[in-house]
Amino acid sequence: MQPFHPQLHSPSIRPATPDSPSFEKESHFGPDLSARQARELAQGVVREYEVKRDKLDNAIKSSEYLVADVRNFNANQWAIRYPHLRTVDEAGPPLRMLSSTIIPIPSDPTAHRPGMARRTLTFADEPAEVTDVVLNSSSTVRQGLKRSLTVAPPPSTSPATISAPNNPPLVDVENDEEDFSILRLDLNLGATRQAQTLINQLEKASISALLDTRLAAALDHLQLLQKRVNDPQSRVLITGDLNAGKSTLVNALLRRNEVMPTDQQPLTTRFVEVVSARENGDKEEIHMLAANVKYDPANESTYSVEDINRLEELVTDLDADASSPPLRVFLKEADSQITNPSILHNGVIDISLIDAPGLNRDSVKTTANFARQEEIDVVVFVVSAANHFTLSAKEFIWQAGHEKAHLFIVVNRFDQIRDKERCRRLVLEQIKQLSPSTFEDAADLVHFVDSAKVAFGCTGGNGDAEELDHAFEHLEHSLRSFVLVNRAKSKLGPAQNYVTHLLADVELLASANSLVAQKEREAAKAELERTRPILEKMQKGKDGFEESLVAEEETTTEQAISRTRKGMQRALERVSKGEMAAPAPGLEMPSYPGLLGVWDYAKEVRRVLLASLDFATTLSENDARRLTTEGVNRVAELGDTHLPKDVERSKRVFNSNAMFSARPVNRSRRQSGVGFIGLGLAAQTSLAEPDFMDILDLSHHLFVARAALPSSMSSSHELVPFAAEMSGLGAFSLGVGALSMVSGKSVGLRSVLEGAIHVTELASNPAVRKWIGPVLGVVTLGAVGWVILELPRSIPRNVGRHLQTTLTISSGVMDDSVNVPFVEAQAARVGKEVRKVMRLAAWELRERFKNAVDARGEVVRESEETEKRAVKALAWFTEVEKRVEVIRQEVAEVKV
């Protein structure tokens, strides 16, 4: 079945006005009125209708803009949430859900105020989030259908908390006045509750998309209603039992006896709308509507044109039925219309007649649905006077009667009834049962007629012809008047009803979403109040934090360098004196083994001194470890000061033992089997191997001896590393000097020459020459003896001094290509390691700080956006509620 939705492309067809020439011939308002009075009355009715129509047209237009705006807002600005209201079980006190507990709401005066009801509000995408609201609703003619929500006031006293029962006694609102009607999201999956469960599982975006479809459909329907409201034509559906004379009645109303095919047997198989040919350029033809396409006379793809001569064939087509696409037939009025105008175009209003197939068990539902369409202004039910109301007829009247308050009932073939009064009484009694409102107005709504006489100009049966003529005229007048007077109700009523419900739905949506926006705004505000100061504090403290980190790194590193430097210098000084750099556990200076073991002794002394230096290095490293640990802790404290409380602190525990672990020297140390940790100096053969000078440092003694001579004679005094310990032993020095000249092996040429000069100078003196021989002999022996006796003490000193000399110009590390003094090399190495650790600790904290600032910045930015969006949405939804109110007033003013 396809409804008629003619597009209004034909401006030539205008509604008749009381000024039309044929108007005076009509007397729609009773026989007692003069034509002038009738015209004035009709004029009033028409004007009143037009005012109402224009108002409603405006309201529909405003609603269209409103719905389009809501769609737009939903698509681009704010995913509109779909509210779901629930009421509390009436059996117990009102309950409020709060997390897992249900709290009885103390008696609240608003709960009992008319139009105010406590409800729980959830949203389809977030069913667990429950808000107590007060629903302000009304459904009055004056105010229209109203629904808005406000957050329920908190309970005034603290009620006792009771544990949640297994099934919270919350009941879905299924009251039409409180639930959505036009914008209801129904998934057509069966029972409401099942559909609801399914909706609840959907996400916000899906629900908003579903809502968009609903809004789009509403928009389409509004456009349709607008056309319908402005459509000047009123549609009269003529239906009834099989063979009751419907087609004959149509012919009679058209004043044409041969148009719609009639027969003793049921003929009409499909719906046929008869329209004035004026709407089709005065051309008689048939438009056969295409299936499932909206009919548009201006668009030929929506119908096919058939010759008017095929009318009978098409109307009686046995392959068609009530569900086939209808025919639209354009017919010219009969020639007699000037004196006896047809109902189609009578000068006041335009009417089209729809001839329906006779009712039977199969077609009742289809026809009832057809009658229910908003395009149908009046339903004329034709019943055969002989048969009264059949079961199908009763069923139809029950179904259609609910939608259309008033039914026109034509009791046809009344001419064939002999006892007319009895028939009239019986029929009216039946009507009283079936449609009380029709019965109440029976004088105008129930007509006993003989259509055949009007259609064919003949009388059947034994009726009173004149009386039946009047009866038919009365039927025509009543029908015209009814259509005219009830046009507002039939045409404007459905549109008004639709707009009213749509507005209430939009208002409920806006109101619920206002609450959401309010909540979001508050949440965003609270978040901003919490996060903004933290962020500002962090941003303000950023430079100070950075400076502190740098300072911490510098201080700790510098401290470590300076302490290492001092420690190493001290160690080296001790070594230079032949003492251990630091008292290392298990390490002792070797005991002197005698003259024969002097080489091994020197070697062992060297090893022990080097090992003690290694140990001293380790002590410096340990010191640096301690300093670094303190530095790392201070960095962590800086974190505590500058990072917000909720930022997770580093869980890494600083392990100072991991410092100084990757030294290539370790390899050789392991290979050498030397037990000490540290640099592994003792393991380096270049340092560990003694030389002859360690045992007898002749040049040193020579230098010491020279230091004892007058300073003018010594040009290399400054080369002596230490103050000479033996300055009083000049003579021995001389001897040693001579010896060193003789040995020559490791004595420099310069020293030899200097020695030679000294001896020559002495020998040239004749006095000296006398005693020099024996003295020299004694001295030499003494010197040699002294040197031998001094070996246990002089070897460590020599070794230490040599080590010091070596380490003063090199780092001592085997493969060190750069000649950096040992002390500086150690200070730099330790400093580098300390700086590495401090820099890592600072970097980690800096990252944490930066991430925390970024995260808070993001939260602030998001919250600001959310707040802005929520404020905008709130203003927007409030504006929507205002717009709804304005339109509602406009609609309420249209009294139909």
Ligand SMILES: Nc1nc2c(ncn2[C@@H]2O[C@H](COP(=O)(O)OP(=O)(O)OP(=O)(O)O)[C@@H](O)[C@H]2O)c(=O)[nH]1
């Ligand atoms: N005497 C008399 N005969 C009538 C009257 N109305 C219709 N008829 C006859 O009754 C028969 C059936 O009339 P139709 O108009 O075809 O009936 P219908 O209700 O359209 O039949 P369907 O094809 O079932 O729709 C025809 O032969 C008509 O001439 C009437 O008021 N008086």
